[in-house]
Amino acid sequence: NAGVTQTPKFQVLKTGQSMTLQCAQDMNHEYMSWYRQDPGMGLRLIHYSVGAGITDQGEVPNGYNVSRSTTEDFPLRLLSAAPSQTSVYFCASSINPYTGAPPGGELFFGEGSRLTVL
Amino acid sequence: SQQGEEDPQALSIQEGENATMNCSYKTSINNLQWYRQNSGRGLVHLILIRSNEREKHSGRLRVTLDTSKKSSSLLITASRAADTASYFCATDSQGGKLIFGQGTELSVKP
Numbered sequence: 001n002a003g004v005t006q007t008p009k010f011q012v013l014k015t016g017q018s019m020t021l022q023c024a025q026d027m028n029h030e031y032m033s034w035y036r037q038d039p040g041m042g043l044r045l046i047h048y049s050v051g052a053g054i055t056d057q058g059e060v061p062n063g064y065n066v067s068r069s070t071t072e073d074f075p076l077r078l079l080s081a082a083p084s085q086t087s088v089y090f091c092a093s094s095i096n097p098y099t100g101a102p103p104g105g106e107l108f109f110g111e112g113s114r115l116t117v118l
Numbered sequence: 119s120q121q122g123e124e125d126p127q128a129l130s131i132q133e134g135e136n137a138t139m140n141c142s143y144k145t146s147i148n149n150l151q152w153y154r155q156n157s158g159r160g161l162v163h164l165i166l167i168r169s170n171e172r173e174k175h176s177g178r179l180r181v182t183l184d185t186s187k188k189s190s191s192l193l194i195t196a197s198r199a200a201d202t203a204s205y206f207c208a209t210d211s212q213g214g215k216l217i218f219g220q221g222t223e224l225s226v227k228p
Binding site: 004033035040041042043044045048056058059090092105106107108109110111112 | 153217
């Protein structure tokens with residue numbers, strides 16, 4: 001059982017380049033989310049999705065795009081990378097927090113993608 | 119701004135001692151969760167406590183929740199070196215939009 005899989009694990013970009021961080025889960029979870037983790041800042045929610053075709057903004061959405069065309073995949077796109085986006089990115093999934101039992105369930109995290117923007 | 123604030127930011131104890139970490143939050147919540155993160159790894163869920171619960175146990179973990187003070191605590195009893203990790207609280211106030219605190223770095227010395 002793979003759980004939540006993130007690729008790539010490491011990436012170096014130049015300012016202005018674009019890239020997509022991939023996230024896939026095999027637990028049939030409706031809820032998926034992206035966080036960034038920076039030293040001293042904990043984890044901050046970027047975007048989240050409660051099901052295919054539905055996405056919403058988190059705490060720090062600027063500079064990032066997401067889409068959810070399937071239940072399994074939730075890619076995070078950086079259209080024009082900036083040094084301020086240097087961070088560790090985590091994808092997480094759970095049962096639907098609105099309809100699942102119990103609601104607001106535990107998140108399952110991937111191992112992270114470490115991004116450096118020069 | 120982040121919902122949860124954790125205290126202390128860092129904690130160093132000897133094996134066998136108890137470790138207590140605190141989390142305060144700002145708005146009303148549906149539930150509060152605690153997670154653990156080993157260095158360089160993803161977060162792992164430890165325990166969830168709902169807003170109508172006051173205390174919950176799981177093995178050596180004890181979590182309390184005081185909604186009147188908007189605070190929670192995580193107690194790890196009889197700590198082991200393997201408990202060395204960062205611990206985060208996370209609050210759910212909008213049906214799944216889980217907001218994390220900044221974490222407590224726990225070091226357990228053998």
